[in-house]
Every structure is written in C-alpha cells, then in structure tokens.
Amino acid sequence: MRALLLSAALLAGAQEPPSPPMTLPEAAPVSRDLAFLRSGPDASTLPVSAGTQVAARILGPLVAPATDPGRTLIQVELVMPLLARSSRTVLLPAGTRLVGRVHLLAGRYRFIDFQSLVLPDGRPLPVPEDTLRLGPGRLLATQDGTPALVTVIRPLRVEVLAQP
Numbered sequence: 001m002r003a004l005l006l007s008a009a010l011l012a013g014a015q016e017p018p019s020p021p022m023t024l025p026e027a028a029p030v031s032r033d034l035a036f037l038r039s040g041p042d043a044s045t046l047p048v049s050a051g052t053q054v055a056a057r058i059l060g061p062l063v064a065p066a067t068d069p070g071r072t073l074i075q076v077e078l079v080m081p082l083l084a085r086s087s088r089t090v091l092l093p094a095g096t097r098l099v100g101r102v103h104l105l106a107g108r109y110r111f112i113d114f115q116s117l118v119l120p121d122g123r124p125l126p127v128p129e130d131t132l133r134l135g136p137g138r139l140l141a142t143q144d145g146t147p148a149l150v151t152v153i154r155p156l157r158v159e160v161l162a163q164p
C-alpha cells in the first residue's frame with residue numbers, strides 16, 4: 001500500500017521532460033547592408049545599430065510538427081522595447097512577438113531566422129532576412145518563459161511602430 005501511494009504521488013508530481021536546449025549557430029559576419037522594418041515603402045524610419053540587444057522570453061514550448069520537423073516555429077516576446085539609436089523613441093514596444101523558424105538537424109534544434117513580428121495591437125509585419133537573431137550564447141533552453149536576448153545583426157532602420 002505504501003509503495004502504491006508513493007507511486008501515485010510520483011506520478012501526480014510528474015511533469016513533461018524539458019525540451020532539449022537549442023544550439024545557436026556560430027555568429028555570422030554582420031552584413032553592412034541596411035535593412036528596413038516598416039509598414040510601407042514611404043514610412044519614416046529611425047536607425048538602430050547592429051549589435052543592439054533587447055531582452056525577450058521564449059513563448060510556449062518548441063514543438064516540431066509531425067509531418068515536417070524542419071518547419072518548427074519559435075515565438076519570442078520582447079520584454080523590453082527596442083529603442084532608436086539616437087533617442088528614447090520606442091520603435092518596437094515590449095510585448096512585440098517575433099516568429100522564427102527552427103530546423104531539426106541530427107536530432108537537435110538549430111535556430112535559423114526570424115521572419116515576422118506581431119505588434120501588441122495585433123498588426124503583423126515581415127522581418128527582413130538576417131536582421132534579428134537569438135543570442136549571444138551557444139545554448140538556449142526552449143521552455144516557455146525562458147529569458148533570451150534578441151540581437152540586431154545588421155544596420156537597421158525601423159518605423160516608429162509603438163502606439164503613442
């Protein structure tokens with residue numbers, strides 16, 4: 001009876017095993033090409049320097065679809081705003097969600113690139129390729145709520161997308 005109660009207590013407290021950490025790629029050379037993050041071609045923008053980092057957190061578990069594990073998506077939410085280089089102007093507010101694609105290679109997750117973002121008010125926006133990356137660091141836990149850093153990896157001009 002005692003063994004049965006102990007087994008029941010262990011099962012009740014059992015949690016899913018944590019996802020394996022994601023191996024981040026080696027830092028690629030920073031492109032000198034200017035990227036734009038804006039809602040339209042004529043939108044006014046402010047500069048953000050390559051190397052700028054913003055605090056974020058992983059949203060939800062990292063789950064590979066059964067049919068194509070190479071198309072695993074990761075969502076990261078900014079917990080601090082992205083500010084313009086020369087001012088205190090908020091370009092991307094805290095709460096902005098970034099969506100990236102993760103590949104499964106040799107049984108390990110490998111981060112590829114952010115492709116889009118969703119502002120807190122629900123407006124979606126594409127992200128130019130090779131503009132934002134997770135890191136620095138080599139390993140990143142992939143559980144919901146894990147702190148992370150998002151780094152701007154090439155010179156960027158961003159429209160003021162925060163609501164006043």
